[in-house]
Amino acid sequence: xxxxxxxxxxxxxxxxxxxxxxxxxxxxxxxxxxxxxxxxxxxxxxxxxxxxxxxxxxxxxxxxxxxxxxxxxxxxxxxxxxxxxxxxxxxxxxxxxxxxxxxxxxxxxxxxxxxxxxxxxxxxxxxxxxxxxxxxxxxxxxxxxxxxxxxxxxxxxxxxxxxxxxxxxxxxxxxxxxxxxxxxxxxxxxxxxxxxxxxxxxxxxxxxxxxxxxxxxxxxxxxxxxxxxxxxxxxxxxxxxxxxxxxxxxxxxxxxxxxxxxxxxxxxxxxxxx
Numbered sequence: 001x002x003x004x005x006x007x008x009x010x011x012x013x014x015x016x017x018x019x020x021x022x023x024x025x026x027x028x029x030x031x032x033x034x035x036x037x038x039x040x041x042x043x044x045x046x047x048x049x050x051x052x053x054x055x056x057x058x059x060x061x062x063x064x065x066x067x068x069x070x071x072x073x074x075x076x077x078x079x080x081x082x083x084x085x086x087x088x089x090x091x092x093x094x095x096x097x098x099x100x101x102x103x104x105x106x107x108x109x110x111x112x113x114x115x116x117x118x119x120x121x122x123x124x125x126x127x128x129x130x131x132x133x134x135x136x137x138x139x140x141x142x143x144x145x146x147x148x149x150x151x152x153x154x155x156x157x158x159x160x161x162x163x164x165x166x167x168x169x170x171x172x173x174x175x176x177x178x179x180x181x182x183x184x185x186x187x188x189x190x191x192x193x194x195x196x197x198x199x200x201x202x203x204x205x206x207x208x209x210x211x212x213x214x215x216x217x218x219x220x221x222x223x224x225x226x227x228x229x230x231x232x233x234x235x236x237x238x239x240x241x242x243x244x245x246x247x248x249x250x251x252x253x254x255x256x257x258x259x260x261x262x263x264x265x266x267x268x269x270x271x272x273x274x
């Protein structure tokens with residue numbers, strides 16, 4: 001036993017002032033092995049439900065975390081071996097603060113990308129609305145997400161915007177979505193006829209699903225009009241503007257045919273003479 005302790009306490013010189021014992025080296029190797037096993041288990045748990053592509057992205061990012069933990073273990077080992085690492089830590093801290101400030105947004109994007117990949121809040125082919133922009137997700141990367149807009153343009157979105165803004169995911173619940181067409185008619189119009197004409201317009205558009213059936217809501221008595229909402233179900237929300245355009249054309253045609261007026265905003269102006 002004494003021979004083992006003597007062997008473990010043998011110091012190997014690294015320079016003039018740095019001596020590291022064999023025990024410290026073996027302890028470092030053991031800690032590296034334990035950390036690798038724990039990190040591997042965490043990686044398997046996280047990537048279990050991810051697709052192959054998303055798993056590869058997460059593994060690449062996870063490698064940086066592993067190297068950072070190994071660096072901490074190495075510095076702690078040096079400190080326990082009597083090596084003065086205060087200057088190293090001070091310099092590293094100053095460097096990390098400078099780098100962190102410069103790359104703050106980048107880190108936010110990467111962390112947000114990992115969260116998106118893990119919780120699956122956003123997936124390829126989802127139709128989303130963010131900051132008034134609508135499009136279909138075509139790729140989710142660690143730093144950015146690429147979205148195809150309805151104008152056939154590629155929009156590259158930093159991932160941190162998904163955590164700091166309200167995101168509408170039109171298709172995560174189900175493929176079929178409900179769209180609204182708002183229209184106002186003049187006071188004195190036959191509201192029953194308006195309802196029938198709106199349903200007729202909806203049923204005449206091929207893209208509008210029959211089930212769930214279109215419905216008409218009489219929403220309010222407005223300042224200048226009686227306001228209605230036509231609710232229709234569509235199979236593909238990404239191209240919703242085309243069926244809605246067809247509905248607008250058909251509604252205008254039917255209203256003109258049956259003398260239903262869509263009024264202009266009206267204001268009463270009173271002139272007082274003194």
